[in-house]
Amino acid sequence: xxxxxxxxxxxxxxxxxxxxxxxxxxxxxxxxxxxxxxxxxxxxxxxxxxxxxxxxxxxxxxxxxxxxxxxxxxxxxxxxxxxxxxxxxxxxxxxxxxxxxxxxxxxxxxxxxxxxxxxxxxxxxxxxxxxxxxxxxxxxxxxxxxxxxxxxxxxxxxxxxxxxxxxxxxxxxxxxxxxxxxxxxxxxxxxxxxx
Ligand code: ADP
Numbered sequence: 528x529x530x531x532x533x534x535x536x537x538x539x540x541x542x543x544x545x546x547x548x549x550x551x552x553x554x555x556x557x558x559x560x561x562x563x564x565x566x567x568x569x570x571x572x573x574x575x576x577x578x579x580x581x582x583x584x585x586x587x588x589x590x591x592x593x594x595x596x597x598x599x600x601x602x603x604x605x606x607x608x609x610x611x612x613x614x615x616x617x618x619x620x621x622x623x624x625x626x627x628x629x630x631x632x633x634x635x636x637x638x639x640x641x642x643x644x645x646x647x648x649x650x651x652x653x654x655x656x657x658x659x660x661x662x663x664x665x666x667x668x669x670x671x672x673x674x675x676x677x678x679x680x681x682x683x684x685x686x687x688x689x690x691x692x693x694x695x696x697x698x699x700x701x702x703x704x705x706x707x708x709x710x711x712x713x714x715x716x717x718x719x720x721x722x
Contacts, residue, residue: 529554529608529718530633532615534684535641537672538648538655539698540705544641545612547706551720554608557599559592561612582662584671586616586679593623600627616680621687636718638687639709643698645673 529552533541542558549556563581566574573591580587596614599605615621628634643651649669656664663672687693694712698705710720 529610530628530635531610531713532635532638532687533610533612533641534638534680534687535698536643536645536648536676536680537669538652539641539643540651540702541612541641543702544639544698544705544709545610547702548639548709549610551706551710552608552610554610555604556610556612557596557605557614558612559587559596559614559616562595562599563587582668584663584668584675586675589617589619589623592616593620596620596624597627600631615683616676618679618683618686621683635692637694637713637716638684638692639713640684640693640695641698641705642695647699648673 531548531552531554533545533548535541542561545556545558563574563577567578567581568574573595576591577587586592592614596611600609611624615624649666652664652669653666655661656669663669684693694709694716696705696708696712713719
């Protein structure tokens, strides 16, 4: 049973690492960004609302995001553990996640912080813009997303550090090297994929 968070600035490679790690541990990777994008594509009510924020690089309001995560974590597949990618991103989301887990007698095992320097991040996101055509990957919106991360999300690392839960991983290098670093660090904490 493993419950992880993956935190890092836009472009750090969270999505890629999230699915590799989730596979290794046999748990679902739950990405709020992916869920919002799927809703945008399907033109649901949630999608229409989320799109108005995402296109500008703004965060979707906490009340909406928290309800979404609460619902997703109640699904059967998340009872054996989960990896949350891109949530929590604000102080309010941290508190809500605490409540959700507390109510079901669950607790987090580790918070994986994926780091990379800003120039590399912007370069990666501009490349992705060409490959995937994401509406929020224009240079101006990328800069705004980086700014919001520093202002709203980076402070969360302190909260989780004070709980002694953070492992910091250098996100530069080959995808497989980064995965290896994360798996090694988690294994050292007694959280090996074989558990
Ligand atoms: P990135 O981290 O690279 O910006 P994501 O796919 O994780 O990409 O998120 C894309 C967008 O989805 C964010 O810019 C934001 O608008 C929205 N989003 C995702 N997760 C959250 C969250 N936890 N709280 C608020 N908005 C979110």
